[in-house]
Amino acid sequence: MHEFTLPDMTCGHCRAAVTEAVHELDSQAEVVVDLPQKTVRIDSDLPRARLAGALAEAGYPPA
Known part of the structure; x- marks a missing residue:
């Protein structure tokens, strides 16, 4: 399980973009987004580093 803080994640669109970016790499990954805390937990x-790179490429660089 990996947890990232994504300061630029603010809305439902962000949630969808983050989830899609992870699923492009690993379609079986479990993605849990917590918008108020600006975190994402990824079970993959x-x-x-590869997950962090995908998040950054999608416009949500981990802090």
Whole structure:
């Protein structure tokens, strides 16, 4: 399980974009977004750095 803080994530569109970015890499990943806390938890076997890169490319760089 990987947890990231995404300061730029603010709305439902952001939630969808983050979820889609993760699922493009790992369609089986479980993605739990907490908008008020601006965090995302990702259950995936992929390396943390690869997930962080995908989030950054989608416009939500982890803090």
